[in-house]
Amino acid sequence: xxxxxxxxxxxxLLKYDEDDWFDAAIHENVRGLRDRGSQLDIQIFxxxxxxxxxxSYQQTDWYRFQEGIKKHQEVAMNILQENVFKFMDLEAx
Numbered sequence: 001x002x003x004x005x006x007x008x009x010x011x012x013l014l015k016y017d018e019d020d021w022f023d024a025a026i027h028e029n030v031r032g033l034r035d036r037g038s039q040l041d042i043q044i045f046x047x048x049x050x051x052x053x054x055x056s057y058q059q060t061d062w063y064r065f066q067e068g069i070k071k072h073q074e075v076a077m078n079i080l081q082e083n084v085f086k087f088m089d090l091e092a093x
Contacts, residue, residue: 025060027052 019036028036031045051057058064 025062
């Protein structure tokens with residue numbers, strides 16, 4: 001737990017863990033070695049991933065984060081298309 005001062009009050013923040021949202025939303029069946037985040041290209045047995053709650057997965061932080069990334073990418077590509085790519089001598093992307 002980390003304490004942060006904001007004006008005259010303190011706010012407690014949980015220590016950041018990059019896997020928290022994923023672990024809360026996804027059931028991970030590791031088949032072999034757990035290699036999440038590994039740089040290894042070798043994978044003998046593919047791990048299996050399933051939503052922990054198929055009825056409410058769209059409300060999980062992990063799902064909403066992934067959807068936000070997709071939307072951000074779409075917006076960024078549109079900005080690049082209109083302001084950069086159309087002025088370049090490139091084949092259609």
